[in-house]
Amino acid sequence: MIKMVAVDMDGTFLKGTNDYNRARFAAIYQKMLQKEVKFVVASGNQYYQLKSFFPEIAEDISFVAENGALVISEGRELFCGEMALSLVQEVLAFLETLSDVQTILCGRHSAYVSEQEKTEFVEHGRIYYHRLKVVPSLLTLTDDTFFKFALNVPVEATEEMMALLNQKFSGKIVAVTSGHGDIDLIIPGLHKANGLTILQEKWGIHEKQVASFGDGGNDLEMLRHAGYSYAMANGSPEAKKAAKHQAPSNQDEGVLVILEELLGEEHNDQSTFN
Template sequence: MIKMVTVDMDGTFLKPTNEYNRSRFEAIYQTMVKQDVKFVVASGNQYYQLKSFFPEIAEQISFVAENGALVISEGEELFCGEMDLELVGEILIFLADLPEVRTILCGRQSAYVSQETDPVFVDYGRIYYHRLNVVPNLSELTEDTFFKFALNVPEEMTEEIVTLFNQRFDGEITAVTSGHGDIDLIIKGLHKANGIQLLQKKWGIHEDHIASFGDGGNDVEMLRHAGHSYAMSNGSQVAKDAAKFVAPSNHDEGVLVIIEQLLDKNQSEKA
């Protein structure tokens, strides 16, 4: 019996066009409501961007945003991580010696980029961060609660940069990749599975009754945690190794295909 569905967005729930089949999902969601199945969006992206995909139901569903650093459930903030300002400063100093890395500093109120950042990258960042402010200097920011760095590097350097940060800041942060040269620096232990566990406590749902969907390295903990975990056929090998099953690709609406099957099985088990 499935009682909670958690979905990554890019490369998973969303098609390559950055959209999803809204009419098909609306029918699925109504069935989920009838069966009291919780729907959770679990993504590395900003909360304000994620909720824009679900304008009609954003206050009814839950979001594990920023790779678990921010958890909003049915309009209520359950958790907000906080990176020590001294650590933020140390990371910024370290980044200053890596000119090939483009940086977004993520906070509760907004995300931020330096005014020296390539405008093309700023436009790219606005796709995932609907609140993105250009500021003179990231190191001078103190008025927000910061919980993540979002980096972009040449794709062939991804693993090298991930290893570099995990070695330099071992025990303080974790560097994870979501593909296409995108890397998140997250507070140690604040991954998607941690956010999902907070929601489990709220609703009294065991992980055996969770179905999770993902495609990248930042989905690994979530996929390992869920009793029913699906890596997308278009996903990375690390996601497939962590998951119990493989779903059809995001191009083929694989998440919706599998949820429909799971809800049908729920119904038959109740009969």
């Protein structure tokens, strides 16, 4: 029986239009409320961006944002990771030696980008970071709690860059990708599954009672973690290998399709969400 549903957003819950079928989800959400099933948004994106997708219920649901670095449930912060400032500056100094790497530094109160970055990168970043400040230099920032770097590199260089960063900062940071040349540098152990565990402890929910949906490399831990896990048809080979099941693509509203099936499915006269 499922008591908690966790969904990635880009490439999973959201269609290519950067939106979802709101009326269809609203009906599903009402059924979840009736069955006391928790709904969790688990994404690498910024909390302030994620909550904007759910204006009516943002204070009633939970968010595992920034790939697990920030957990907010029903409007209350439960967890916030933190990188040492010395590590932040060490990573930034190394990134400056690399070509074709664009960087956003992510903090609790805002994300930050250097005024030296290309305008197209900054404007694209605003889609995922509703709080994004352009500053003279990332190296001089100290007045925030920093927990993630969001990088963009040429798509063909993604795997090589991840290997380089994981080797250079082994034990200090972990590089994960959500595809399209996007790489997140996160605090070791602060992935989406860790965020789900924090929420499970709050509610007394076992992994076997969790359903998760994802499509990329930053979803792997969450997909392995949940008793019911679904990789999207459009997902990466790694996501499909990590998940126990497959869902239709995000373009076909796969998350909503599966949730409707689970809500209506009968097992010994009892719903999966019973």
